[in-house]
Every structure is written in structure tokens, then in C-alpha cells.
Amino acid sequence: MNTKIIVALDVPTLEEAIALVEKLDEVSFWKVGLELFVSTGPKILEELKSRSKRIFLDLKFHDIPNTIAGACRVAALFGVDLLTIHAVSGRDTLKAATEAIQAGSASSGIKPPKLIAVSLLTSISSRQLAIDLKIPIELPEYVLEMALMAQEMGLDGAVCSPQEVAQLRDSCGSDFLLVCPGVRPTWAAIGDQKRVFTPAQALKAGADYLVIGRPITASADPQLAWKKVCDEIAAVV
Numbered sequence: 001m002n003t004k005i006i007v008a009l010d011v012p013t014l015e016e017a018i019a020l021v022e023k024l025d026e027v028s029f030w031k032v033g034l035e036l037f038v039s040t041g042p043k044i045l046e047e048l049k050s051r052s053k054r055i056f057l058d059l060k061f062h063d064i065p066n067t068i069a070g071a072c073r074v075a076a077l078f079g080v081d082l083l084t085i086h087a088v089s090g091r092d093t094l095k096a097a098t099e100a101i102q103a104g105s106a107s108s109g110i111k112p113p114k115l116i117a118v119s120l121l122t123s124i125s126s127r128q129l130a131i132d133l134k135i136p137i138e139l140p141e142y143v144l145e146m147a148l149m150a151q152e153m154g155l156d157g158a159v160c161s162p163q164e165v166a167q168l169r170d171s172c173g174s175d176f177l178l179v180c181p182g183v184r185p186t187w188a189a190i191g192d193q194k195r196v197f198t199p200a201q202a203l204k205a206g207a208d209y210l211v212i213g214r215p216i217t218a219s220a221d222p223q224l225a226w227k228k229v230c231d232e233i234a235a236v237v
């Protein structure tokens with residue numbers, strides 16, 4: 001069941017990333033985000049592939065359709081499993097992204113990544129959505145609208161907090177991939193996350209994958225933290 005956990009490799013250098021991957025040998029699915037990709041570029045992807053790991057390339061694209069189409073066309077060549085874009089990029093950009101990924105993969109013969117839309121960052125609370133972002137609808141409804149728009153534009157899934165996953169599962173169906181960061185075991189610090197559930201709660205609610213970073217990677221004993229998370233979810237699924 002630990003194949004349901006994607007560990008966020010949020011470290012600044014290739015050396016630190018490889019050290020963690022080697023220490024957490026049982027982790028089969030890693031997320032490469034902005035910090036590590038800006039630092040190493042595609043090199044880290046090659047390192048992970050050479051160890052037969054699955055890869056979530058989390059670059060959270062957010063730009064105009066032409067720019068995103070170009071980025072998606074080349075990102076499709078990396079041969080990663082998952083790729084992110086912000087739903088707020090809008091319908092035209094989401095559509096351009098899905099088309100570009102298909103085009104990039106078709107021209108190279110490389111299996112396309114599943115494109116998933118970030119519905120609303122898990123670091124945003126209801127209050128911040130209303131007061132800072134001036135979005136005048138309830139947070140769960142906003143997250144659902146973003147996910148439905150992504151689905152309509154042909155995306156494979158969405159990133160949402162585990163608190164919204166049951167509602168999205170009901171509305172988007174079983175084929176729509178739901179990937180949940182904002183996961184905190186009871187023993188871990190919440191930090192900058194605002195909408196969290198425990199790993200067991202998140203899986204029970206219907207998440208396909210849990211994205212967990214600091215509770216494991218910043219732990220004094222990452223192997224023990226990984227094992228504790230695996231034990232917790234083994235009791236659930």
C-alpha cells in the first residue's frame with residue numbers, strides 16, 4: 001500500500017536528493033518540485049529513473065496558453081508519471097496544455113505524463129481565499145469548480161486537500177485522479193499547511209495518492225517516519 005504515498009523531495013541539491021532516495025529505498029514514487037528542479041534540472045529525473053522510481057514532476061505551471069503549450073510539449077519528453085498545472089491558468093491554458101502533452105508524446109513515442117490541476121493550494125485557508133484572494137464563494141465549492149473545469153478540459157486529475165477529496169470523488173468520478181498534499185500524521189508539525197488530514201483519513205476519504213514531504217524528509221529519522229506512515233495506512237486499506 002505504500003505505493004499510494006508520494007514523497008516530496010524538497011531539498012536544494014542533487015547530492016541531498018540522492019542521499020534521501022538511497023536512505024528511503026522503499027519509496028517507489030518521488031515528487032520533484034520547484035526547489036530541486038531549479039537546482040538540478042532534468043538530472044534528478046535521470047537519477048530517479050535509473051533507480052526505477054516513479055516521478056511526479058511538480059512544476060505548477062501557470063502562464064498564457066502559448067507559453068504553457070511549449071513547456072508541456074517539452075515536459076512530455078521527460079517520461080515522468082505526473083505533471084502539475086494551476087487550474088487558475090484558465091480554460092484556454094488547460095486545453096492548450098493537454099493538447100501539447102499529447103502532441104509531445106505522439107512525436108516522441110514517450111508515454112505522456114498524467115496532467116493534474118492544482119485546484120487551490122493547501123496552504124490557503126477559507127479566510128485567505130475570501131479576504132486575500134477576494135474569491136466570493138465557499139472554499140469547497142471553489143475547489144470543486146476548479147476540478148470540474150480541469151476535467152472538462154481533458155486533464156487526468158486534480159490536486160486538492162484531503163478535506164475536499166470526498167466531494168471531488170463524488171462529482172468527478174472514479175477515473176479522475178485525486179492527489180492530496182496537506183497530509184499530516186498526528187505526530188508531525190502542520191507548518192504552512194492549512195487544510196490537513198492524517199494519512200489514514202485522507203485515504204479513507206478517497207485520495208488516490210498522498211503527497212508527504214517534511215513529516216518524513218525533515219524528520220530526525222526519515223526511515224522511522226516512513227515506517228510509521230506505512231503502518232498507519234496499512235491499518236486502513
Ligand SMILES: O=C(O)c1cc(=O)[nH]c(=O)n1[C@@H]1O[C@H](COP(=O)(O)O)[C@@H](O)[C@H]1O
Pocket residue numbers: 008010031033058060084118120121122123159160181182183191193211212213214215
Ligand atoms: O502540487 C503539490 O504537490 C502541492 C499542492 C498543494 O496545494 N500543496 C502542496 O503542499 N503541494 C506540495 O506538496 C508538498 C507538501 O510537502 P509537506 O508540506 O512538506 O508535506 C510540497 O512539495 C508542496 O509543494
